[in-house]
Amino acid sequence: MAMTYEPLNTTTLTTAAATISLNSIPSTYTDLVVVFNGTNSANSESTLQVNGDTATNYSATIIDGNGSSATSYRYSTRSSIYTQVTGCGTDQYNMIFHLQNYSNTTTYKTILTRFNAASKGTSACVGLWRSTSAITSITLGNLSGGNFNTGSTLTIYGIKAA
């Protein structure tokens, strides 16, 4: 039976860190699912970069709910994908990323994100990385500074279509 959600790598922070990276992602899967669960030292928005690209090759459209109002935002030509528009708070929160067809070398890459921090808000984001390169690494960061705290985890799963 073909495997689903094959775990490729898990990083569990033993010290606080400003970024978490997953590198050397094999190109042999169809889609990727990346799951973050943890806490942050600052009430920061999270960012996502791929392949170490820090140029303004990213855009995102976000719908966000902070518990009192619903809003929609669009960012273009940024140096990362913003995963939400409110901070993450300081209690446990999670983010789930879907990267379909991540290893193709024909199209730009779309990244779907769900952000969930019950102390701050929830959002859904569609991000775009304007590159036809296959995705080989992912870096999670903090827009407003701060660190991902000890014990935070980032796991990447590969999914094959056949």
Add this chain to the structure above:
Amino acid sequence: MGTTFVKIATATVGSGGAATIDFSSIPQTYTDLVIKISARNNETDNGASLRVYFNNDTSNIAVKELRAIGSTPASYSITYAQAGYVSANQTESNVFGTATVYIPNYTSSNHKSSSAEIILPSNVEFYSVLSARLWSSTSAINQITIANTLSWTWAQYTTATLYGIKNS
């Protein structure tokens, strides 16, 4: 390497209906849990609240909802275990709401954050809800209850399946 998205249990409501759907004695050998739900409720309304709580604890919950109701988006802060709305008995026949709940690191000694997406597809009232959820307990999750409000019951053919995901 074994399979990593594994069905742990499934429940289907019979002709008599059910007040709750329960998954108990959840094995502690996975990393994350996923619940897939198809539900309809006998509540006399256009939609019924679907609630998911852990270890029989209906307190210690914080939820931020983002709702799309027709053409109006809204957001709410909630202190009970609501995941969104599914079909009720005033929804047209044979229409069931669907939900997915993702619970990472369910055995950890940290508070438990989770994610939910739920849709009530109906010509009467269409709801789409995304929610961020936090159960402020350091206990590992060993029981999950799918409930609704007051004394209403889940209708026949309502199903829920619990999956386990391993990160190694």
